[in-house]
Amino acid sequence: MDRIMPNRLDRGFYKYQEEFEKKAVEVLRSGWYVLGNEVRNFEQEFADYLGARHCVGLASGLDALWIAFRVLGIGKGDEVIVQGNTYIASVMGITINGATPVFVEPDEFYNIDAEKIEAKITSKTKAILVVHLYGQASNMAPIVQLCKRYNLKLVEDCAQSHGAKFNGQMTGTFGDIGCFSFYPSKNLGAFGDAGAIVTNNNEIAEKVRVFRNYGSEKRYYNKVIGANSRLDEMQAGLLRVRLSHIDELAEEKRKICERYQNEIHNDKIILPKIRSGATHIWHQFVIRSEKRNELMEYLDDKGIGTIIHYPIPPHLSEAYRYLKITKGMLPITEKYADSVLSIPLYNGLLREEQDYVIEVINSF
Structure with a gap:
């Protein structure tokens, strides 16, 4: 593959x-x-x-x-x-x-x-x-x-x-x-x-x-x-x-994410939650792991690319140093930045590719 x-x-x-x-x-x-x-x-x-x-x-x-x-x-x-x-x-x-x-x-x-x-x-x-x-x-x-x-x-x-x-x-x-x-x-x-x-x-x-x-x-x-x-x-x-195709495109992504939600089972991974009353159109499928960097390397070795959205929160970026908000002042934000990971998700992601992503994540 x-x-x-x-x-x-x-x-x-x-x-x-x-x-x-x-x-x-x-x-x-x-x-x-x-x-x-x-x-x-x-x-x-x-x-x-x-x-x-x-x-x-x-x-x-x-x-x-x-x-x-x-x-x-x-x-x-x-x-x-x-x-x-x-x-x-x-x-x-x-x-x-x-x-x-x-x-x-x-x-x-x-x-x-x-x-x-x-x-x-x-x-x-x-x-x-x-x-x-x-x-x-x-x-x-x-x-x-x-x-x-x-x-x-x-x-x-x-x-x-x-x-x-x-x-x-x-x-x-x-x-x-x-x-x-x-x-x-x-x-x-x-x-x-x-x-x-x-x-x-x-x-x-x-x-x-x-x-x-x-x-x-x-x-x-x-x-x-x-x-x-x-x-x-x-x-x-x-x-x-x-x-003109937005609904069918959204439905395709929803089905992929439903599979991820139902078929990824690994106690080292936290799956995304959906708020009651809210809908999710799955721009990204974002998981969290305390072992994020190891997980990224493992997936990379197995031929699966991932992205971190986002590794550095704005308040800790060089651009906003002038705001004088130091590390530790937004602990939840910082915890997410250290643990979130977006796994493959796009229109046209083949079923066998989905199978492989699920299988590899489950074996981590």
Whole structure:
């Protein structure tokens, strides 16, 4: 058997090769490559899929995050609450605007522990950034209540949760703004960098539309100092193809993860849990082990690739040394960083490859 990579994007392409290629040629022949019909149609289709009023396509998920806080007017002197165990882009969305991240420990589902948020709220707190990590929806009900009680903005980082729900409602639609990444490895992945902001607020949507295009409402008339962050026609067109298959793609991953959940039996390994009321779209299948590094080496020797999401929590990264949060201050976050491991998971993972992964993990 060939080496099993932790992720493979070519199989997801071949599954719908004809449709992708037909769409690519269509876009090339259209002669219109920036902010045209493909972007408009994708924005409408993705908003409809989520049950949101507006979707504004952007160049990346990081752009969605920092532009979200920019249009909400959050900056220097303001604090934003975010979980400790996230990808650094979540935190960059806050700090690019000069605001300060305030970290909260995660719960057993790897998402922000809603019970621990209130203690971190101060007079400087302006927003809560919820990250639906690995594809599972966070515990939104108490967080929405907190935002109402303290008059805080609610931003969701849905880079890994396209289509995940909490109590039947799609992630990205609970707060003021939902931020999406369509990086190629995501469940709704483009063929390059791409992102979007989703909102039910007409004014926010209009501000983002103006901001993404140099702050220009009509050509050469600039309202604000904006950015160049536009989803391009090619990515939008290819995303429309993938979006039309999103349910079957999610179902395929769900079945693989159901096998992992039911058939991996090893007392050295902790399997992921799903919160009652939440759905998981399995961006990653993340296990934990006290012997993580040995396990990684063992799997590598057997031809199975793995990835750590994420080995260094943002507060311990060199980039955020200035926050002066030292090792030991976020023990749960740090424990997860030392023990999590993502095993192979992607659309097109063959049954015999799944069998092999399960068998090898069980024999560790």
